[in-house]
Amino acid sequence: MTQVAPAAGAGRRGPSPDKTARTRRAIVAAALDVFLERGFSDARMIDVATRAGVAKGTLYLYFRDKEALFEGVLREMMADLVGALSPQGPAPGEPLRAFLRRVALPAFRGLEESRRAGLIRLVVTEGGRFPDVAAAYRRVVVDPVTGAIRRLAQEAVARGELSSDALVRFPLLLAAPGLTATIWNGLYGAEEPLDTGAVVEAFLDWVLPEVPPSDGR
Amino acid sequence: MTQVAPAAGAGRRGPSPDKTARTRRAIVAAALDVFLERGFSDARMIDVATRAGVAKGTLYLYFRDKEALFEGVLREMMADLVGALSPQGPAPGEPLRAFLRRVALPAFRGLEESRRAGLIRLVVTEGGRFPDVAAAYRRVVVDPVTGAIRRLAQEAVARGELSSDALVRFPLLLAAPGLTATIWNGLYGAEEPLDTGAVVEAFLDWVLPEVPPSDGR
Amino acid sequence: MTQVAPAAGAGRRGPSPDKTARTRRAIVAAALDVFLERGFSDARMIDVATRAGVAKGTLYLYFRDKEALFEGVLREMMADLVGALSPQGPAPGEPLRAFLRRVALPAFRGLEESRRAGLIRLVVTEGGRFPDVAAAYRRVVVDPVTGAIRRLAQEAVARGELSSDALVRFPLLLAAPGLTATIWNGLYGAEEPLDTGAVVEAFLDWVLPEVPPSDGR
Amino acid sequence: MTQVAPAAGAGRRGPSPDKTARTRRAIVAAALDVFLERGFSDARMIDVATRAGVAKGTLYLYFRDKEALFEGVLREMMADLVGALSPQGPAPGEPLRAFLRRVALPAFRGLEESRRAGLIRLVVTEGGRFPDVAAAYRRVVVDPVTGAIRRLAQEAVARGELSSDALVRFPLLLAAPGLTATIWNGLYGAEEPLDTGAVVEAFLDWVLPEVPPSDGR
DNA sequence: CATGAATGAGCTTTCATTCAT
DNA sequence: TATGAATGAAAGCTCATTCAT
Incomplete structure (x- = not known):
């Protein structure tokens, strides 16, 4: 009666215990690929199914329709992002430049290798016609990040490290180089890829002052 | 403007004089609207035709197919852009900051009001699947602009106005804030529009040093 | 400028003038066949199209969807019925029995040969799940007929020809034999067809009194 | 009713004693509901299963396919009917009118409350496309009833109670009012229900002569 | 040049049926 | 016996494109 760990062959009528989790993951992964390659409208459910190794109908056991699949994919990817955006603060006395090099740079460096760059491009390209998706991305990614940047x-500024309040007024200025490089890679990455990490690093070094040797003298 | 009688002696009956040019312009304008609203795949030829005030079949007298129409529209818009990107250089002795405020800022300011912001978003969203479009945009807009920035x-840098070579290595850093604001407006502009000009201005003031009163002596 | 009767080859751009009317009739006729044979749910649009000699898409130029086609078919058939139910009243002094034999009997006689029997069966079998269809049939056919019967x-009754008020209370009693025979023919007509006219005639002769030789003596 | 322990000595483990009979009844009852609500084609097996409290696959342990389930349901209902159509004859000397009021009227009165009205409508609406169903209904219900009526x-007629042979030639004339009212209720019963018993009663009173006080002398 | 009825490939979605557990 | 995840044939509907007028 007690829920025993799936003893082989014991109770558990019907299909296997966590096979469905695997199937779901396969569908989401396949769908991400297809949506990235063709965008929402041009993505065909049959391609998603084939790439996931399931039948067409199976998709509809996991997602009500194509739109739900799309949003499901994005939500899944965003969950990953939330982990990557762990709420680290600067060490006490750590200057902004050092902190961003330590925290932001690695996030941008892995952007293309992980699928996160693709996710960003997907939101950028399809978000206009999927307000829900855009809103979710904003809630999960944009607002937390810009909030942290503003803080x-x-x-x-208070410490005198920044002489301009530009970043306070427009925190997205800090994300702009990485986003721009990501979009470049979406358009021209095949023939002339851009190293997003290098772009962001050059930007940080340019615009953030090297902290003067902290002693006042 | 007045309906001119067929030039005597020409004997041409139906084929009007410059009516076709007007029709073509109407189609291109209508198509831009529709592509901006729905993207390439979701745009319907019938909508383009209706908005242009012509019949469906007429579109095909001017453009081989939907793809040709799309590329034609973008090419047309880019031709306009070439004019807007007049090859102005800085006045002799004019510091970078002053020059960019004078030249770049107005270009970004009118972005949303003109159709250029829409064009940019269209290239960003559809360029990945239309290499020709992306390549044309690069040739017409991106390369000239980044080339100018790099110069x-x-x-x-040579004058000592810039201590970092970041802009030399990655000229798109200068365009990143405007592009990012434009993308923001595509996603969230309806509920929280962003003033692209203000973003760019804040950026310029932040990252470009006020030239020290170059000591006129 | 004035709308000239379609002079051959004159103005009139595009397809022919009344070809569309023919196409529409072909579609409606084909759809009636298919709906009669298979009912609404099992009828396939491709079958309607094929039988009408047009392509699938053409159906949707004339009817928004399958349901609209169904209702269109019924409405078209009902229009015929309205003609058949011309509002004839009895001749002055004509007894009910004579009047009904003169007017109602022929209507029932042609039921099966015309497509009206099929229409009735269609309403009976599909009306439950198409409230609009049932309501339209009631408005166009049922209510006028029962109203006339009641009158x-x-x-x-007033003239003393009928001793019972059954028909006043339930006019459908007069239609019941014809309807029942029609339903019989839908179920068993293939192996044992029933002559609806004969059934109705037997019924009228049974239940309506032969008028006594009109002089009071 | 009580869950009997597997009969000692039988040794049968899983296969329960009469549980299968209960399951079968549950399926049939659920299926009747669903078929009545949606008709054969629009009825979904999953709905039948859910309403019966079993899994989809279980249905197929009891019925080969949807069609078999449909026919099984109707056959089951007809079996019930056979009981209700007890072969009563008139009491000696009982006039037709009195007999029909005594026997037929109650049958029609309970029609809507029992599921029999639904069964009739189901046969009428689906019988055309299920010849087996129509034939079974005829064998079980129609022929016995019309045979009795004819007799x-x-x-x-022989006793002089009926002056017309209409009922002899077309016994379904007697069933027509009840059938017609039942169909009315299928189409318009929601907004304007018709009392089938009242209709039949009015009909009987109208068309069957009150027997003259047979002169007891 | 212009029209718009007609076409049919192509896509999404449903659901009866199967079968490993 | 019972389950329900998986299957895939089928059907409705759309829309780019054609072509007779």
């Missing part, structure tokens, strides 16, 4: 910038 | 940056 | 019955 | 009518 950091305010502190840096 | 300006090199001179500024 | 006739009231007069007959 | 009764013949005797009534």
Whole structure:
């Protein structure tokens, strides 16, 4: 009667215990591929199914329709992002530049290798026609990140590290280089890929002052 | 403007004089609207035709197919852009910051009001699946602009106005804030529009040093 | 400028003038066949199209969807019925029995040969799940007919021709034999067809009194 | 009713004693509901299963396919009917009118409350496409009833109670009012229900002569 | 040049049926 | 016996494209 760990062959009528989880993951992964390659409208359910190794109908056991599949894929990817955006703060006394090099740079570096760059491009290209998707992305990614940037910038201004309040007013300025490089790679990455990490690093080094040897002298 | 009688002696009956040019312009304008609203795949030829005030079949007298219409529209818009990107250089002795405020800022300011913001978003969203479009945009817009930025940056570095070579290595850093704001407006502009000009201005003021009163002595 | 009768080859751009009317009729006729044979759910649009000699898509130029086609077919058939139910009243002094033999009998006689029997069966079998269809049939056919019957019955009662008010209370009693025979033919007509006219005639002769030689003596 | 322990000595483990009979009844009852609500084609097996409280696959342990389930349901209902159509004859000397009021009227009165009205409508609406169903209904219901009516009518004619042979030639005339009212209720019963018993009663009173006080002398 | 009825490939979605557990 | 995840044939509907007028 007690829920025993799936003893082989014991109770559990019907299909296997966690096979469905595997199937779902396969569908989501396949769908991400297809949506990235063709965009929402041009993606064909049959291609998703084939790539996931399931039949067409199976998709509809997991997602009500194509739109739900699309949003499901994005939501799944965003969940990953949330982990990557762990709420680390700067170490005490750590200057902004050092902190961003330590925290933001690695996030941008892995962007293309992980599928996150693709996710961003997907949101950018399809978000206009999927308000729900855009809103979810904003809630999960944009607002937390810009909020954190604004807070950091305010502190840096207060400490005199930043002479301009530009970042306080427009936190997305800090994300702009990485986003722009990501979009470049979507358009021209095949023939002339851009190293997003290098772009962001050059940007940080350019616009954030090297902290003067902290002693006042 | 007045309906001119068929030029005597020409004997041409139906084929009007420049009516076709007007029709073509109407189609292109209508198509731009529709593509901006729905993207390439979701745009319907019948909508383009209706908005242009012609019949479906007429579209095919001007463009071989939907794809040709799409590329034709973008090419037309880019031709307009070429004019807007007049090859102005800085006045002799004009610092980078002053020059960019004078030249770049107005270009970004009118972005949303003109159709250029829409064009940019269209290239960003559809360029991945229309290599020709992306390549044309690069040839017409991206390369000239980044080339100019790089030259300006090199001179500024040489003059000691810029201490970093970031802009020389990645000229798109200068375009990133405007592009990012434009994308924001595509996603969230309806509920929270962003003033692209203000973003770019804040960026320029932040990252470009106020030239020290170059000591006129 | 004035709308000239379609002079051959004159103005009139595009397809022919009344070809569309022919196409529409072909579709409606084909659809009636298919709906009669298979019912609404089992009828396939491709079958309707094929039988009408057009392509699938053509159906949707004339009817928004399958349901609209179904209702269109019924409405078209009902229009015929309205003609058959011309509002004839009894001749002055004509007894009910004579009047009904003169007017109602022929209507029932041609039921099976015309497509009206099929229409009735269609309404009976599909009306439950198409409230609009049932309501339209009621408005166009049922209510006018029962209204007329009720009026006739009231007069007959007043004249002493009918001793019962059954027909006044339930006019459908007069239609019941014809309807029942029609349903029989839908179920068993293939192996044992029933002559609806004969059934109705036997019924009228049974239940309506032969008028006594009109002089009071 | 009580869950009997597997009969000692039988040794049968899983296969329960009469549980299968209960399951079968549940399936049939659920299927009747669903078929009545949606008709054969639009009925979904999953709905039948859910309503019966079993899994989809279980249905197929009891019925080969949807069609078999449909026919099984109707056959089951007809078996019930056979009981309700007890072969009662008129009491000696009982006039036709009195007999029909005593026997037929109650049968029609309970029609809508029992599921029999639904069964009739199901046969009427689906019988055309299920010849087996129509034939079974005819064998079980129609032929016995019309046979009885014909016999009764013949005797009534012989006794001089009926002056017309209409009922002898077309016994379904007697069933027509009840059938017509039942169909009415299928189409318009929601907004304007018709009392089938009242209709039949009015009909009987109208068309069957009150027997003259047979002169007891 | 212009029209718009007609076409049919192509796509999404449903659901009866199967079968490993 | 019972389950329900998986299957895939089928059907409705759309829309780019054609072509007779």
